[in-house]
Amino acid sequence: MSDSASTSSRVRRAYEDFLSGITPADDSVRSVVRDSWARSIQRGVDPGDVVPESDTTSMSATEFAEYRDAHPITAVRPLVQSLMLDDIADSGVVVALTDQAGRLLWVEGATDARDRAADINFVEGSMWSEEIVGTNAPGLALAVDRGVQVVGPEHFAGAVQEWSCAAAPVHDPITGHVIGVIDVTGGREVAAPFALAAVRSVVAAVERELHSRAVDLADPSTFVAESGARLTVLGGSYRWRRAGDGSPERALSRRHAEILLLLQAYPEGLNTEQLAVMLAEDGVDPVTVRAEISRLRRDLGADVVESRPYRLTVALVSDVSEIRDRVAGGGDLSAVIEVLGRGGLLAESSAPGVAEVFEELREDLRSRIIAEGDVGALRKWTSSAHGRDDLAAWRRLERRLPPGHPDRPVVGGRIRLLDKRYGV
Known part of the structure; x- marks a missing residue:
C-alpha cells in the first residue's frame, strides 16, 4: 500500500x-x-x-x-x-x-x-x-x-x-x-x-x-513618509538608510537584515517565538532574539521596532518589496529576473522565514512570466539560475516561438533533456 x-x-x-x-x-x-x-x-x-x-x-x-x-x-x-x-x-x-x-x-x-x-x-x-x-x-x-x-x-x-x-x-x-x-x-x-x-x-x-x-496615486504623501527608510539586501552587502534625518547609510549584519526583511513581510508583527522559528531551522533562543532586537535598536534607532509584537514603526521600502510590486503591477519582468539573479540575502540566508519570502517571490514571478508568455522574459527566465530547469517555462517558450524559428530545435532539445532527467 x-x-x-x-x-x-x-x-x-x-x-x-x-x-x-x-x-x-x-x-x-x-x-x-x-x-x-x-x-x-x-x-x-x-x-x-x-x-x-x-x-x-x-x-x-x-x-x-x-x-x-x-x-x-x-x-x-x-x-x-x-x-x-x-x-x-x-x-x-x-x-x-x-x-x-x-x-x-x-x-x-x-x-x-x-x-x-x-x-x-x-x-x-x-x-x-x-x-x-x-x-x-x-x-x-x-x-x-x-x-x-x-x-x-x-x-x-x-x-x-x-x-x-x-x-x-x-x-x-x-x-x-x-x-x-x-x-x-x-x-x-x-x-x-x-x-x-x-x-x-x-x-x-x-x-x-x-x-x-x-494607494492614492494622486496624493504625493502616499510616497513620502515622515520617517521612512530603505533596506537593500540584494547584491553584495546589506544596507539601511534612514530618510530625512541626514544620517549616513549603515551596513547591516545578516541577522539584522533578516529581521528587518521579515518584519516588512509581516507588517502585523511577530512575537518572539514566531521570529525565533523564522530565523533558524531549529529555532533561536528567545533570549537571543531579544538581544538581537536590542542591538538593532541601538544601531538604527530606538524607534525603529516596536515590541509586543515586534513590528516596524517606520515606512520601509526594500529592493525586495520593489521587485514584489513590479511583479504584481506588471512591470518589466526581464529586469526583475536580472535583479533577482543578484542573489544577496534571499539566496544566502538559511533562515526559514527568509527562504519562504524568496520562494513566494520567485513563484509569483514565474507564474506571471509563464502566464504572460513574453518571449523575451521567457528567454531570460530559462537562462537564469532560477528557471533553467523549469520544464513548464521551456514548454511555454516552445509554444510561443513561431514554426521554423531557429531556436525551436534547441528549446525542444532542452525539453527532452528535462523530461529524461526528471522523469516527467
Missing part, C-alpha cells in the same frame, strides 16, 4: 471512530482537521448530507449577480485566472473565489470539471462555510484564517470525501479583514503539497494587487 493510500485509510478509520464517539489517536489525523470535525459536530452539521444548499434564501439571482460584481475579490479575478487557471484549465480541477462568509462567487475551470463539481453543489451561490458544510478547505481557511489543505476523508461530509481541496484567505490591505478565499478543488492532484503552495502564492499576489489599487 502506498504512503498516500495508507494515510487515507488511517484518516478514514479515525473519521469513522470520531462519528462513533471514539476520540481518534493524536497521530491518526491532523489536529486542524480533528478540531474542525469537533466544531462541525457541535454546530449540528450532518455528515450524511449529500450537498450544501445554495444560498437562495438571502438574495435573488439578480441580487447575487449585483453583489458578486461589487465584491472586492471580483476585481482580482483576472489576475487569479492568469496566475492559476490558465495553467490548470485542462487538469480536471476547478478554481473558486468566495466571499468572507464562504459563499462561492466564482467557480471556474473546464466544463467537465465544473459539471463534476456541480454534483456536490460546488457551484456559484452555494455556501461552503464550516458552519454549513463541516470540514472543507474554503470553510476551514475562513475559520482558522490561514491556508489549509483538506484531503479526501478529512472532509466532514461523506459525499465530499472523494475530493481534495486547498484554500487560503485573502485580506483587505487597509483593514486586514478577510474578504474571501481562493480555493482549488479536484481529485488526487490537489492532494499534492504543491497545491497549497500555489494557492498561497496566488493569494500573496492578489493581496499586493489589492494594496496597489488602494
Whole structure:
C-alpha cells in the first residue's frame, strides 16, 4: 500500500471512530482537521448530507449577480485566472473565489470539471462555510484564517470525501479583514503539497494587487513618509538608510537584515517565538532574539521596532518589496529576473522565514512570466539560475516561438533533456 493510500485509510478509520464517539489517536489525523470535525459536530452539521444548499434564501439571482460584481475579490479575478487557471484549465480541477462568509462567487475551470463539481453543489451561490458544510478547505481557511489543505476523508461530509481541496484567505490591505478565499478543488492532484503552495502564492499576489489599487496615486504623501527608510539586501552587502534625518547609510549584519526583511513581510508583527522559528531551522533562543532586537535598536534607532509584537514603526521600502510590486503591477519582468539573479540575502540566508519570502517571490514571478508568455522574459527566465530547469517555462517558450524559428530545435532539445532527467 502506498504512503498516500495508507494515510487515507488511517484518516478514514479515525473519521469513522470520531462519528462513533471514539476520540481518534493524536497521530491518526491532523489536529486542524480533528478540531474542525469537533466544531462541525457541535454546530449540528450532518455528515450524511449529500450537498450544501445554495444560498437562495438571502438574495435573488439578480441580487447575487449585483453583489458578486461589487465584491472586492471580483476585481482580482483576472489576475487569479492568469496566475492559476490558465495553467490548470485542462487538469480536471476547478478554481473558486468566495466571499468572507464562504459563499462561492466564482467557480471556474473546464466544463467537465465544473459539471463534476456541480454534483456536490460546488457551484456559484452555494455556501461552503464550516458552519454549513463541516470540514472543507474554503470553510476551514475562513475559520482558522490561514491556508489549509483538506484531503479526501478529512472532509466532514461523506459525499465530499472523494475530493481534495486547498484554500487560503485573502485580506483587505487597509483593514486586514478577510474578504474571501481562493480555493482549488479536484481529485488526487490537489492532494499534492504543491497545491497549497500555489494557492498561497496566488493569494500573496492578489493581496499586493489589492494594496496597489488602494494607494492614492494622486496624493504625493502616499510616497513620502515622515520617517521612512530603505533596506537593500540584494547584491553584495546589506544596507539601511534612514530618510530625512541626514544620517549616513549603515551596513547591516545578516541577522539584522533578516529581521528587518521579515518584519516588512509581516507588517502585523511577530512575537518572539514566531521570529525565533523564522530565523533558524531549529529555532533561536528567545533570549537571543531579544538581544538581537536590542542591538538593532541601538544601531538604527530606538524607534525603529516596536515590541509586543515586534513590528516596524517606520515606512520601509526594500529592493525586495520593489521587485514584489513590479511583479504584481506588471512591470518589466526581464529586469526583475536580472535583479533577482543578484542573489544577496534571499539566496544566502538559511533562515526559514527568509527562504519562504524568496520562494513566494520567485513563484509569483514565474507564474506571471509563464502566464504572460513574453518571449523575451521567457528567454531570460530559462537562462537564469532560477528557471533553467523549469520544464513548464521551456514548454511555454516552445509554444510561443513561431514554426521554423531557429531556436525551436534547441528549446525542444532542452525539453527532452528535462523530461529524461526528471522523469516527467
